[in-house]
Amino acid sequence: MDTLAKLQILSGAARYDASCASSGSKREGPSSGTGNTSSSGICHSWADDGRCISLLKILLSNDCIYDCAYCVNRSTNPVERASFTAREVIDLTLDFYRRNYIEGLFLSSAVMQSPDQTMERMVRVAEALRTEEQFGGYIHMKIIPGCSSDLVRKAGLYADRISVNIELPSQASLQRLAPQKHKHAILEPMALIGREIATSLVERKASCRAPRFAPAGQSTQMIIGASPENDFQILRLSQGLYKKMNLKRVYYSAYVPVIADNRLPVLAAPPLLREHRLYQADWLLRFYGFSAEEILSDDAPHLDESFDPKTAWALRHPEFFPVEINGADYATLLRVPGIGVLSAKRIVAARRFSRITPDGLKKIGVVIKRAKYFITCSGRSFEKPDQPPALIRQRLLLGESSEAPMSILPKQLVLPGLIA
Amino acid sequence: MNRYLYDGTADGLLSSIAWILEEEPDPEKVTLAKRMDTLFEEGFTIGTDATLAESLFFRLKQHAPDAAHTLYSFMLAEKEGMETSLLHYVSLAFKHGDKVKGYLTHPAVRDIVNVAQKAGRELHRMKGLLRFEKLQDGAYLAKMEPDYNIIHPLADHFSRRLRAQHWFLYDVKRRMAARWNNGTLQFGTIEQFTTPALSEDEKKVQALWQAFFKTIAIPDRKNPRLQKSNMPMKYWKYLVEKQGE
Incomplete structure (x- = not known):
C-alpha cells in the first residue's frame, strides 16, 4: 500500500479525536534543525467541518485488538487496516512542516499487539524526529492505557503534550462499551504524568538545562452521548481532572455513530448542541471562577438547551x-x-x-x-x-x-x- | 489649533510626531496630516529626519513596550488619514505608559488600537496560512496577497522556524520579497516576477496534503460557514488544499 492510501485510512481513523491545540509550549528548537513552537499556538487550516487543523493528526496503525463498541477501529468492524512505518510518519511530518502546512505531529494509534508494543513504536517515531531529524516543532502523543510507566516517561520527554483518553465518563460505561479498557489503567498514567510535569517544573526552576516534561501539559477526551451519564456527572469529572490531575484541557466529543451496536443509543444526529454547552460550562470552570456545583445540581443535572x-x-x-x-x-x-x-x-x-x-x-x-x-x-x-x-x-x-x-x-x- | 504637515513617508510621520511632542505644550490639541501640495493647503510642514523617527520608536519601546508594539502593528497597516490619532496616541502613551491600551474610551486610542489589532491578526493568520512550494533548485517559495504590509515580521517568524531551509516570501500586490539563506534575511522589491519551476516531488506532497485535508473532516459535522468565517475566502487563492474547489 502506498503512503497516500495509508494516509487516507489513518487520518480518517484519527479524526474523531477532538484535540488540535498547538499552544502552551515555547521551544526555540535546535539551531541546525527545523521548527519551533509558538506559545499561543497557530492554526494552519480549517477543515470542511470547520475545525482547525494545526497538527498532522494520524494513527500509527488502525489494526486494533480491542473491540470498543463506539470506535470505528474496533476489531470486529470490517474496515481496511493499515500501519505506517516510522519512516513514513517522519517524512510526512517533515514534508508538511517545511511547506508550513502544519505546526507538528499528533500521533495516536490503535492497540496493535499489546499496549507496550504499540507505545514503544510510537515513542520511537518521536525519538527519531527529535534526535535524528532535529525536529523542533510541536508533538502531541497519545498514551496507550496499560503501557509501562517507563514508556510514559519517555513519551513526555519528546512530546510537547501527552494525553490519555478517558473515553467514557464512568467506570460502568467503560465496562459496558470498552470491556478491554480499565479505569485504573487510564487514571494511573494521568496521575504519573501530573507528577512528572510538577517535578520537571521544579527542576527547571533550579536549572534551565533540566529536561522538559510535556511542557504543554496533558489533556484528555471523552465521548458525549454514547453512554447515559448526565452533564452534572461529566462536569464534576472534568472539575476533578482540572483540580486534582492538573489537566490543561478536557475535550468533549459528540458521539458520531460509526457502526450499529445494540449497546449504543440510536441518534438522529451527533449531539452537537450538548457538546457546545459542555464546552461553555468547561470554560466557566477554567476561566470564570465557577464550580460545577454552581452550574448544575442533582435536581437539575442537565445544561439548559436554550441558554448558555x-x-x-x-x-x-x-x-x-x-x-x-x-x-x-x-x-x-x-x-x-x-x-x-x-x-x-x-x-x-x-x-x-x-x-x-x-x-x-x-x-x-x-x-x-x-x-x-x-x-x-x-x-x-x-x-x-x-x-x-x-x-x-x-x-x-x-x-x-x-x-x-x-x-x-x-x-x-x-x-x-x-x-x- | 496648530496644523502640521509631513511628507507622507513613515519616517516623516514618526519624526514629525517626535518634533511636535518636543515643541508643542499640548500635543493633543494639534493636528497632523500628509502634505498634498494643493493651493490652499494650510499648515506648517515638518521636515523628515530618519534618526529622529528611530529614536522616537526606541524611547517609546523603553517607556511602554506594549504601546510601541501597537505602534509597530499600526504602521504595518499603512493607513492614511489617521496621523492626528497616532500623534495623540503616542502622546498619551508617553503620559500613561502601557496602560494606554486600556484607554479605549478615548477615540484616538480606540482608532489606533483597532487598526493595529487588525494588522496583528492578519500577521498571526498568515503564520498559519502561508504555503511554501519546493522549487527545482531545492529552495522554497511562498506567495501571498495580505491586506497589510506584514512581510517583515512574517519573515522574522520563519527565520526562527525554517532555519535550515533556503526560502523566499513574495508579496504579489506590493512586489516585495524576503529571502532567507544560510542564516541571513534580505528584503527587496521584484519588478518582473516569473514563477520558477517546481521540484519533481512537489505535486506528490501537495496531493498528500490535499488527501489529508479531505479525510480529516468529520462528514457528519460538515460546516462550510464555520470554515469560511475562520478562514476567509480571500486567502484561498494560495492554499494548496483549496485548489480546484
Whole structure:
C-alpha cells in the first residue's frame, strides 16, 4: 500500500479525536534543525467541518485488538487496516512542516499487539524526529492505557503534550462499551504524568538545562452521548481532572455513530448542541471562577438547551444583580452574561481613566445585548430595573430568536490570550 | 489649533510626531496630516529626519513596550488619514505608559488600537496560512496577497522556524520579497516576477496534503460557514488544499 492510501485510512481513523491545540509550549528548537513552537499556538487550516487543523493528526496503525463498541477501529468492524512505518510518519511530518502546512505531529494509534508494543513504536517515531531529524516543532502523543510507566516517561520527554483518553465518563460505561479498557489503567498514567510535569517544573526552576516534561501539559477526551451519564456527572469529572490531575484541557466529543451496536443509543444526529454547552460550562470552570456545583445540581443535572450556562446561572440568581460596571471587581464582572474575559478586562482597564458611560461601554467593544438586563452604569439601568427573571428569560429568548439555536455553534471558542 | 504637515513617508510621520511632542505644550490639541501640495493647503510642514523617527520608536519601546508594539502593528497597516490619532496616541502613551491600551474610551486610542489589532491578526493568520512550494533548485517559495504590509515580521517568524531551509516570501500586490539563506534575511522589491519551476516531488506532497485535508473532516459535522468565517475566502487563492474547489 502506498503512503497516500495509508494516509487516507489513518487520518480518517484519527479524526474523531477532538484535540488540535498547538499552544502552551515555547521551544526555540535546535539551531541546525527545523521548527519551533509558538506559545499561543497557530492554526494552519480549517477543515470542511470547520475545525482547525494545526497538527498532522494520524494513527500509527488502525489494526486494533480491542473491540470498543463506539470506535470505528474496533476489531470486529470490517474496515481496511493499515500501519505506517516510522519512516513514513517522519517524512510526512517533515514534508508538511517545511511547506508550513502544519505546526507538528499528533500521533495516536490503535492497540496493535499489546499496549507496550504499540507505545514503544510510537515513542520511537518521536525519538527519531527529535534526535535524528532535529525536529523542533510541536508533538502531541497519545498514551496507550496499560503501557509501562517507563514508556510514559519517555513519551513526555519528546512530546510537547501527552494525553490519555478517558473515553467514557464512568467506570460502568467503560465496562459496558470498552470491556478491554480499565479505569485504573487510564487514571494511573494521568496521575504519573501530573507528577512528572510538577517535578520537571521544579527542576527547571533550579536549572534551565533540566529536561522538559510535556511542557504543554496533558489533556484528555471523552465521548458525549454514547453512554447515559448526565452533564452534572461529566462536569464534576472534568472539575476533578482540572483540580486534582492538573489537566490543561478536557475535550468533549459528540458521539458520531460509526457502526450499529445494540449497546449504543440510536441518534438522529451527533449531539452537537450538548457538546457546545459542555464546552461553555468547561470554560466557566477554567476561566470564570465557577464550580460545577454552581452550574448544575442533582435536581437539575442537565445544561439548559436554550441558554448558555452563565445566563442560566444568572437567571437563577437574581439576588446577584445588577452589577455596577464602574464598581464591580473583575471576578464579579465575569459573572455577567455576555461579558467575557476580554470585555471584563477592557472594563477594568478603561475605568482607570474615567467612569464608563453606557455609550463608552459600547465604544470599548462590550456587547450589551444580553448584559443589559444585568448591569448598571453609575447607577443607571439599561432596562427597566427589577424585572422578574421569567420576563428576562422571555425577552432574552425573543432577542436571540433571530438566530436559530444551532447557528450559535459556528462561534468557535477561543482561548483568552490568543487574540490580545 | 496648530496644523502640521509631513511628507507622507513613515519616517516623516514618526519624526514629525517626535518634533511636535518636543515643541508643542499640548500635543493633543494639534493636528497632523500628509502634505498634498494643493493651493490652499494650510499648515506648517515638518521636515523628515530618519534618526529622529528611530529614536522616537526606541524611547517609546523603553517607556511602554506594549504601546510601541501597537505602534509597530499600526504602521504595518499603512493607513492614511489617521496621523492626528497616532500623534495623540503616542502622546498619551508617553503620559500613561502601557496602560494606554486600556484607554479605549478615548477615540484616538480606540482608532489606533483597532487598526493595529487588525494588522496583528492578519500577521498571526498568515503564520498559519502561508504555503511554501519546493522549487527545482531545492529552495522554497511562498506567495501571498495580505491586506497589510506584514512581510517583515512574517519573515522574522520563519527565520526562527525554517532555519535550515533556503526560502523566499513574495508579496504579489506590493512586489516585495524576503529571502532567507544560510542564516541571513534580505528584503527587496521584484519588478518582473516569473514563477520558477517546481521540484519533481512537489505535486506528490501537495496531493498528500490535499488527501489529508479531505479525510480529516468529520462528514457528519460538515460546516462550510464555520470554515469560511475562520478562514476567509480571500486567502484561498494560495492554499494548496483549496485548489480546484
